[in-house]
Amino acid sequence: EPEVTQTPSHQVTQMGQEVILRCVPISNHLYFYWYRQILGQKVEFLVSFYNNEISEKSEIFDDQFSVERPDGSNFTLKIRSTKLEDSAMYFCASSRDSSGANVLTFGAGSRLTVL
Amino acid sequence: AQSVSQHNHHVILSEAASLELGCNYSYGGTVNLFWYVQYPGQHLQLLLKYFSGDPLVKGIKGFEAEFIKSKFSFNLRKPSVQWSDTAEYFCAVTRNDYKLSFGAGTTVTVRA
Numbered sequence: 001e002p003e004v005t006q007t008p009s010h011q012v013t014q015m016g017q018e019v020i021l022r023c024v025p026i027s028n029h030l031y032f033y034w035y036r037q038i039l040g041q042k043v044e045f046l047v048s049f050y051n052n053e054i055s056e057k058s059e060i061f062d063d064q065f066s067v068e069r070p071d072g073s074n075f076t077l078k079i080r081s082t083k084l085e086d087s088a089m090y091f092c093a094s095s096r097d098s099s100g101a102n103v104l105t106f107g108a109g110s111r112l113t114v115l
Numbered sequence: 116a117q118s119v120s121q122h123n124h125h126v127i128l129s130e131a132a133s134l135e136l137g138c139n140y141s142y143g144g145t146v147n148l149f150w151y152v153q154y155p156g157q158h159l160q161l162l163l164k165y166f167s168g169d170p171l172v173k174g175i176k177g178f179e180a181e182f183i184k185s186k187f188s189f190n191l192r193k194p195s196v197q198w199s200d201t202a203e204y205f206c207a208v209t210r211n212d213y214k215l216s217f218g219a220g221t222t223v224t225v226r227a
C-alpha cells in the first residue's frame with residue numbers, strides 16, 4: 001500500500017534555528033498538506049498545497065513557515081526561526097483531489113522539539 | 116467555527132470488552148466523517164469514513180461507526196477489543212473540502 005514518508009522522525013533544535021521537515025507524498029497524489037499536533041492538543045490544519053502554490057493556510061501558518069516542492073517527489077515544511085511553541089508533531093498528508101470525499105493519507109509524523 | 120468533541124480522553128479496558136468512543140460535531144450542514152487511529156510510533160491511519168448512504172459504516176479491524184444526524188454524532192464501536200487495539204483514536208469532520216477538523220483524541224489502553 002502506498003505510503004507518505006516523513007523525515008526526520010524526531011528533530012531537536014535550539015530556539016531561533018531553522019528547521020526543514022521533509023515529506024514524500026504518494027506519487028499520484030496532487031494535493032499536499034501539513035497538519036500539526038501540539039502535545040495534548042488537537043491535530044490542526046496548517047497549509048495545503050497544489051500546483052506548486054499554497055491553496056490555503058491557517059492562522060498558525062505565519063511568515064515563519066513556508067512550504068516548497070523542490071522537485072517532483074519532496075514536499076517540505078520550513079520553519080525559519082523556531083520558537084518553543086513550535087514543538088509539536090508535524091504530519092504531512094496527501095490526496096488525489098481536494099474534495100472532502102477524498103481521503104487524506106498521512107505520514108508517520110515528524111516530532112519537533114525546540115529547546 | 117466547526118468543532119469536534121470526543122467525550123473520553125482515556126479509556127482503559129480488558130481484552131474482549133466492548134468499546135464505544137463518542138464523537139460529536141457542531142456543524143449543521145452536510146459533513147464527511149472519519150475515524151483515524153494512531154498506533155504507538157505509527158502514522159495516522161484511516162479506520163473508516165462516512166460520506167453518505169447507510170449510516171452504519173464498517174471499517175477495518177472489526178470497527179464500525181454509526182452516524183446519527185439528529186444527534187450530530189459519529190460514535191465508534193468494536194464489540195470485542197484486543198490488546199493490539201491499544202492506540203489513540205481521532206474523530207475528524209470535514210465539509211466538502213480537505214480541511215479536517217479533528218477531535219482531541221481518545222487514548223485506548225487494552226489490558227491483556
